[in-house]
Amino acid sequence: MPEPSLATRHAERRYDIEIQRNLKRNFVAHLAHGMLGQTGFRLLNAPTFLPAYVLMLSGGSDFIVGLALSLQALGMMLTPFVGANLIEHRKRVLPMGFLVGGMMRFTVLMIALSGIFLARENVLYAVLFWLTLLGVFQGMQGVIFNFLMSKVIPVKRRGRLTGFRNFLAGITSAGVAWVGGHYLIGDNPDILGYSQTFLLAFVLTSIGLLMLIFVTEPEPPTVRTKISLLARMGEVPELLRNDPAFTRYFLARSLATMGRMAMPFYILYAGQHIGLTGQTLGMVTFAFTMAGTFSNLAWGAMADRRGFRGTFLLSILLWSISTLVLMLSSGVVVTLLVFVGIGAAVQGFQNSSQNLTLEFGDRENLPIRIAIANTASELAGTLGPLLGGILAAALGYEAVFIAAICFLIVGGTVVRIYVPEPRAIIS
Numbered sequence: 001m002p003e004p005s006l007a008t009r010h011a012e013r014r015y016d017i018e019i020q021r022n023l024k025r026n027f028v029a030h031l032a033h034g035m036l037g038q039t040g041f042r043l044l045n046a047p048t049f050l051p052a053y054v055l056m057l058s059g060g061s062d063f064i065v066g067l068a069l070s071l072q073a074l075g076m077m078l079t080p081f082v083g084a085n086l087i088e089h090r091k092r093v094l095p096m097g098f099l100v101g102g103m104m105r106f107t108v109l110m111i112a113l114s115g116i117f118l119a120r121e122n123v124l125y126a127v128l129f130w131l132t133l134l135g136v137f138q139g140m141q142g143v144i145f146n147f148l149m150s151k152v153i154p155v156k157r158r159g160r161l162t163g164f165r166n167f168l169a170g171i172t173s174a175g176v177a178w179v180g181g182h183y184l185i186g187d188n189p190d191i192l193g194y195s196q197t198f199l200l201a202f203v204l205t206s207i208g209l210l211m212l213i214f215v216t217e218p219e220p221p222t223v224r225t226k227i228s229l230l231a232r233m234g235e236v237p238e239l240l241r242n243d244p245a246f247t248r249y250f251l252a253r254s255l256a257t258m259g260r261m262a263m264p265f266y267i268l269y270a271g272q273h274i275g276l277t278g279q280t281l282g283m284v285t286f287a288f289t290m291a292g293t294f295s296n297l298a299w300g301a302m303a304d305r306r307g308f309r310g311t312f313l314l315s316i317l318l319w320s321i322s323t324l325v326l327m328l329s330s331g332v333v334v335t336l337l338v339f340v341g342i343g344a345a346v347q348g349f350q351n352s353s354q355n356l357t358l359e360f361g362d363r364e365n366l367p368i369r370i371a372i373a374n375t376a377s378e379l380a381g382t383l384g385p386l387l388g389g390i391l392a393a394a395l396g397y398e399a400v401f402i403a404a405i406c407f408l409i410v411g412g413t414v415v416r417i418y419v420p421e422p423r424a425i426i427s
Contacts, residue, residue, distance in 0.1 A: 308351070
């Protein structure tokens with residue numbers, strides 16, 4: 001590549017200075033946004049409330065539980081390239097973030113209102129529909145908000161931000177989950193109790209979105225020229241050939257993401273031994289979220305010192321061990337400990353996999369790299385729960401867990417052997 005001109009170097013230097021000047025403000029705004037936004041979405045996405053709700057609505061169908069999670073992941077798979085195409089030619093992406101984030105929260109509201117106002121026989125169909133649309137907007141938001149964070153938070157501060165943000169979100173999520181399970185759902189779970197819990201999730205995540213009003217977004221010196229979505233997708237093969245480390249990474253991440261097939265079935269398997277009352281759901285969700293809460297501080301500090309590749313591998317190891325323990329043991333105490341391990345592992349995996357994507361290649365192609373990684377990951381997320389539902393219905397929950405462990409180990413092994421630390425490549 002030719003050396004950048006003096007004017008370009010000066011422009012990049014001014015851009016970096018602006019990032020540093022507004023770092024404290026943007027750090028706090030992202031912290032508040034993540035804390036409240038994640039509190040709301042964790043209530044919806046935790047492997048407790050929604051699987052139990054869909055199981056109740058479907059009359060006990062494991063397949064429908066897997067289908068519901070697959071439809072959400074399908075929506076997330078279809079739209080990352082759309083999100084990238086919406087922003088990569090813009091010097092400011094925050095307005096688009098507000099639009100897409102607002103639509104995403106609208107679908108959460110509709111999931112809640114469907115249970116309150118629709119006849120019982122129609123609620124399941126409505127929930128499946130709105131979950132799919134939620135995934136559609138999640139797919140776009142994942143690209144937009146990750147790219148926004150990469151613009152305003154330097155790479156060596158991102159572990160600290162995501163760790164502390166998720167720590168605060170975990171504390172509030174655990175408290176809200178306890179309230180939702182104990183007071184809104186109770187001993188005799190019904191549609192109204194679940195709907196009120198999801199309505200609370202909508203309120204919290206909407207307040208979180210408003211916190212981004214305080215972000216000062218810098219305008220980069222250069223952006224890509226706007227082209228059509230199809231033309232941009234046609235450039236993907238060349239981009240992958242030119243960045244083999246990223247290519248191997250996103251493929252390995254997709255394999256490991258297949259481990260998500262087990263997520264909705266952890267609580268259903270445990271429920272065979274400890275029951276699925278509101279108190280049980282609240283207690284297990286509390287353990288799951290608090291584990292993710294406190295582990296985030298360790299994941300973030302470790303990532304800033306040693307890189308996200310190391311935390312990615314450790315999270316996979318912890319996730320596999322926790323799943324194995326759930327298969328081999330039973331009882332309330334063991335179940336809580338297992339969900340502590342899974343909660344910590346899932347948070348480490350999510351934070352590491354998202355942040356690793358931001359560390360490959362150049363800034364101009366970053367939105368499309370995020371889109372590639374997220375699309376492949378959500379393809380796995382679409383197939384995983386569906387495959388999990390089929391395995392659970394045909395062979396039992398143990399078969400789901402064994403398959404999930406195999407995918408996690410294979411994905412982790414590929415990263416361990418074939419994907420170098422991105423920061424070492426840059427340096």
